[in-house]
Amino acid sequence: MSSLQFALELIFTGLCVGAVYSLIAHGFNITFWTTKVVNFGHGPFIMFCSMLVLSFLMKGLPWIVSIPLGFSIIILLGYILERFSIRPLLKYPTSMGWIVSTLGLGLFLQALASKIWGAQALAFPPFIFQATDYVSIFGIQLSAQYLLVLVMALVIMLLMEVIINKTIWGKAMKAVAFDPNFARVMGIKSKMVMTLSFMISALLAGVAGILIAPIYGTITPEFGMNIMVLGFVAAVLGGIGSSKGALFGGLMLGVIEKLVGGYISTSAEHGVAFLILIIILALKPDGFFGVKVVQKV
Amino acid sequence: MLKLTDLHVNYGPIKALQGVSIDIEPNNITAIIGANGSGKSTMLSVISGLIIPDQGEIYYKDIAIHTKPVEERVKQGIAHVMEGRRLFKDQSVHDNLLLGFYFRNSKENKKNMLKQINEVYDRFPILGEKKSQLAGTLSGGQQQLLIISMAILSKPQLLLLDEPSLGLAPIVVDQVYQYLEELKAQGVTIIVSEQMAALAIRIADYGYVLERGKVVGKGDIHYLKSMMESDEMSSVYFG
Ligand SMILES: Nc1ncnc2c1ncn2[C@@H]1O[C@H](COP(=O)(O)OP(=O)(O)O)[C@@H](O)[C@H]1O
Ligand SMILES: [Mg+2]
Numbered sequence: 001m002s003s004l005q006f007a008l009e010l011i012f013t014g015l016c017v018g019a020v021y022s023l024i025a026h027g028f029n030i031t032f033w034t035t036k037v038v039n040f041g042h043g044p045f046i047m048f049c050s051m052l053v054l055s056f057l058m059k060g061l062p063w064i065v066s067i068p069l070g071f072s073i074i075i076l077l078g079y080i081l082e083r084f085s086i087r088p089l090l091k092y093p094t095s096m097g098w099i100v101s102t103l104g105l106g107l108f109l110q111a112l113a114s115k116i117w118g119a120q121a122l123a124f125p126p127f128i129f130q131a132t133d134y135v136s137i138f139g140i141q142l143s144a145q146y147l148l149v150l151v152m153a154l155v156i157m158l159l160m161e162v163i164i165n166k167t168i169w170g171k172a173m174k175a176v177a178f179d180p181n182f183a184r185v186m187g188i189k190s191k192m193v194m195t196l197s198f199m200i201s202a203l204l205a206g207v208a209g210i211l212i213a214p215i216y217g218t219i220t221p222e223f224g225m226n227i228m229v230l231g232f233v234a235a236v237l238g239g240i241g242s243s244k245g246a247l248f249g250g251l252m253l254g255v256i257e258k259l260v261g262g263y264i265s266t267s268a269e270h271g272v273a274f275l276i277l278i279i280i281l282a283l284k285p286d287g288f289f290g291v292k293v294v295q296k297v
Numbered sequence: 298m299l300k301l302t303d304l305h306v307n308y309g310p311i312k313a314l315q316g317v318s319i320d321i322e323p324n325n326i327t328a329i330i331g332a333n334g335s336g337k338s339t340m341l342s343v344i345s346g347l348i349i350p351d352q353g354e355i356y357y358k359d360i361a362i363h364t365k366p367v368e369e370r371v372k373q374g375i376a377h378v379m380e381g382r383r384l385f386k387d388q389s390v391h392d393n394l395l396l397g398f399y400f401r402n403s404k405e406n407k408k409n410m411l412k413q414i415n416e417v418y419d420r421f422p423i424l425g426e427k428k429s430q431l432a433g434t435l436s437g438g439q440q441q442l443l444i445i446s447m448a449i450l451s452k453p454q455l456l457l458l459d460e461p462s463l464g465l466a467p468i469v470v471d472q473v474y475q476y477l478e479e480l481k482a483q484g485v486t487i488i489v490s491e492q493m494a495a496l497a498i499r500i501a502d503y504g505y506v507l508e509r510g511k512v513v514g515k516g517d518i519h520y521l522k523s524m525m526e527s528d529e530m531s532s533v534y535f536g
Contacts, residue, residue: 168395179383181379181383184367188396
């Protein structure tokens with residue numbers, strides 16, 4: 001294999017995992033917009049959904065049933081999180097209670113997963129394609145599974161963009177994000193939109209889990225928290241709250257990670273990612289597409 | 298039309314309203330006059346439902362509404378133009394109008410959405426010209442006209458305006474007030490808060506003077522004018 005081919009393959013792989021980081025960063029953004037809460041339970045949501053889907057598959061249910069079932073449960077969890085542990089805290093804008101609530105629910109889900117499925121790694125089957133299916137483009141061998149992940153993640157993000165900017169519900173969500181009290185006066189049920197944003201975010205977590213699990217091959221109760229940190233890095237790198245930033249931050253992080261893995265060592269992948277985060281934040285505290293958050297009364 | 302009885306609102310130790318009672322006649326413009334911090338915004342927010350009072354009652358068309366959420370009061374015909382020119386500044390003028398219309402109108406009315414938004418553009422052509430610009434790029438006066446236009450897209454019977462003239466050039470204030478007169482002529486009941494009585498008396502039929510959360514004076518236009526002329530009051534409120 002030529003060195004160019006090698007580099008291109010690394011970049012391709014990086015774009016694929018990076019697209020999943022972007023998806024996770026988007027999940028963070030959605031709840032951040034409406035409530036200014038960073039949901040640290042997002043990672044365990046990712047894990048829990050893929051665990052659920054896996055256990056349904058092992059019970060003999062087909063993908064077509066397992067995935068919607070897993071998604072429904074994770075959406076319900078998003079609802080529960082907002083309704084019972086975020087909303088009561090929103091009355092106290094200075095309270096840092098949301099960190100405890102979101103992290104707490106996350107750690108609880110992680111413990112619950114260990115209890116139900118055990119702490120060991122479980123094999124996650126490939127989705128649609130086999131691990132050995134390849135597509136050849138310009139002489140580069142691209143894994144079909146990875147390509148699928150890239151395309152799905154991009155399509156979902158594009159869809160989200162269209163929904164948010166072109167539909168009245170998306171505009172309402174932006175309105176609540178911008179000024180929840182003014183939105184209420186305009187008849188928008190701000191609280192409902194906030195709840196909805198947690199449900200959509202949870203769904204995105206579920207999607208990210210289902211996309212990344214076949215690539216990882218195995219999943220553990222901790223994998224969600226680990227990958228969430230990368231999604232968080234992507235969000236901060238791009239500028240938290242920015243859609244463009246989430247996309248850009250995720251893809252960039254993925255590519256850097258895989259280049260480091262390919263040329264230095266795979267065990268350095270994540271370490272270097274964090275180093276980069278620290279450097280970039282020192283230079284650009286708002287991230288690349290930082291949205292200034294204006295606090296309103 | 299609207300009756301407030303013995304309203305109390307506290308923000309922690311701060312007593313923002315201390316037993317306010319007022320009575321609003323239909324199809325009138327009522328001014329709430331008071332210095333900064335006298336409780337005007339709190340009073341309007343209590344009427345629209347953004348703030349739930351600690352004590353006291355609100356009757357709107359003889360129905361108690363003080364425990365009802367904002368969304369419900371909106372449906373019953375109350376619209377609130379908050380202080381500080383609140384707009385969805387990161388969205389276009391047209392999208393602001395869509396948002397102003399969509400969630401406060403019945404399915405039946407939604408069929409006429411674009412027609413009603415076009416009526417706004419007919420009334421204020423400058424908004425039509427700038428309909429695809431972000432609302433935040435409009436001048437202060439244009440923003441205020443957009444906000445009032447949004448507010449009345451629900452065809453409210455009661456319109457609350459919190460210091461609509463603040464920070465606007467005199468000529469723009471004229472434009473805003475003229476529009477309020479027009480709305481009154483269409484049958485809308487209006488409550489407008491102002492710091493300056495000199496402004497309020499230009500459109501008000503009746504007025505209340507608030508001081509530290511209490512009503513310290515009320516009366517018709519003659520009363521307000523005579524008050525403006527009396528020394529002690531004018532030095533405090535009327536600049
Ligand atoms: N959200 C709030 N928290 C604490 N105090 C407030 C709040 N809003 C208003 N106040 C206080 O309540 C009093 C009345 O305020 P407000 O209703 O805004 O008066 P006005 O609109 O006439 O300026 C003031 O003393 C003000 O500082
Ligand atoms: Mg005020």
